[in-house]
Amino acid sequence: MNHDFNIPVLYRDEFILVVNKPVDLPVHKNDFMPHDAPYLTKLAGDLTGQWIYNVHRLDSKTSGVIVLALSKEMAHHLTLQFERKEVRKKYLAIVQANPGEGTFDQKVLVKKKTKFKKPAVTHFKTLQSVLTGISHKETENVVLSLVEIQPETGRWHQLRQHFAKNRFDMLGDTHHGDFKLNKIITEKTGLKRLFLHASELEFMHPQTHQELSFSAPIPEEFNELLNFFGR
Template sequence: MEIPILYQDEHIIVVEKPIDLPVHKNDFMPNDAAYLTKLVGDMTGKWIYNVHRLDSKTSGVIVLALSSEMAKELTLQFERKEVQKTYIALVQGNPGTGTFDQKVLVKKKSKFKKPAVTHYKTLETVETNISYKEKENVALSLVEVKPETGRWHQLRQHFAKNQFDIVGDTHHGDFTLNKIILADTDVRRLFLHAQKLEFVHPAEGTKMVFESKLPDEFQKVMEHYKK
């Protein structure tokens, strides 16, 4: 699997993570399973240090460090909330513009919750012919999302809690809607993409901004229901 590189120097590397690829190894994976830091390490011949997370099902831009010193500096930026992260999500309904600030679960099968803040702005909405249960002509919206915090599945939890489920979310989302959209469009993925990342270069001190093109599947689904 080839990982697109957006930027590389002697200190950091910025890449586009595909969907369904974990960032790092975990105890539940087979020994020979692929993961991002291993693939990037194989591509570059360097030891790769992870500094922030994207869910395996989320695609988009991610920064990795090439030394423990740079990893520490970048990790501190994330902890101090100095890094700007922008996502694009395809969601059920039209959430408009606002902020979700409910507490979210900290991990799977946990009952412990922590504060979380997610800002959002609807970019485009299409009304579909999808109707099921008590819902009629369900709207779908492309939404720009900017999290202030970085909790487990934070964006997925926040949108699901407020009945604006992210399309393709098989953990927190609307399973009936997911099945209908899959049958209609033959597109299977979590519709959450890390589109933009802004941080300060840990060695140079310069502002770095990287953007990842929105995957074609997002517009494919929107266009399907515009007909």
Template structure:
């Protein structure tokens, strides 16, 4: 599996994680299933430590550390909200030009316990489609820039779903009928959520680093495919 390495030195890496690849091993995976830290470890020939979470279904930028000390420092930066995080997503409906979701979200799968979470967003553009189903007629899809200020489980996915702007391809919180229609008609079958920007301080050099990953081709392809010509 080709995993683009955006940055690498003796202490850490920044990679552009492919969609549908777990960051680390979990109990629900087959014993021989691939995961990011193992693949990068095999490629670099050393033990790799994950620093922060990125859902397997979400593509995009993620930091990996080459030592537990560097991983600890980077984790603290995330906890102190010192890391710049930006995502891109495609959602149902025409969202506001900009806004904030400030609502509690559940902290893990099948849990009822909730914690506060804050997600800022800006609409990039909206396309009208010929997709109609249930009570929806010629639905709009919006490309949105997302800036989460907290890092809860599925935070972005939960916030947009709670506000009736389901993320396209979200099989857990989203609009299952919409996802099925898009897959059947145009063949798109992925979560349209991408970690597009990361900024942080290098734990060793203290240099301010910022990285950006271009949108996956599927984002533009989907918007072009569904738009009313």
């Protein structure tokens, strides 16, 4: 287990902390982790010497911008903004095929091992596509696309579920995705991660009421993958 996570701080004041969460780092502790395993709220607590309150979630396999609160009151105000859909979120992902531009609005599962579904809305547009030369299933030359995604709702694995349902499986998704293609691409490129990154976050500062906007640069692995096939 790699304990050397570098947590880039994008913003910090006495009320909130905004960081660029590394890939494969859980946000908070869960029952399945070894007792000494690192997680974001613990590392952020070590960094600030303060108690950290979680406000929204990013899966451990997703990297990118996340806001944390430094008091219960700030956490409450921020959580309300997320619940009222007042927060603007943008993601980048690499997916199979070319989804073009549009909106997915099928209901998605609310969590693992349940059949219960809730409404979900995901807007997307394709920024770049590359041909891989890989033959897979019925496709002779698999296309991979870099897409920008703006979710309106925040359901469990919403983005992964929506893209998988529409046959634009997210690369590196070991839960809903195309396991065989993931394996082929890792063997070819040596890159292995979920290609999903929270690139932008806009919300209102719960204390100053100022509109804040943060972005985390596209991860190196995304560029490496696109360059590998796009050369």
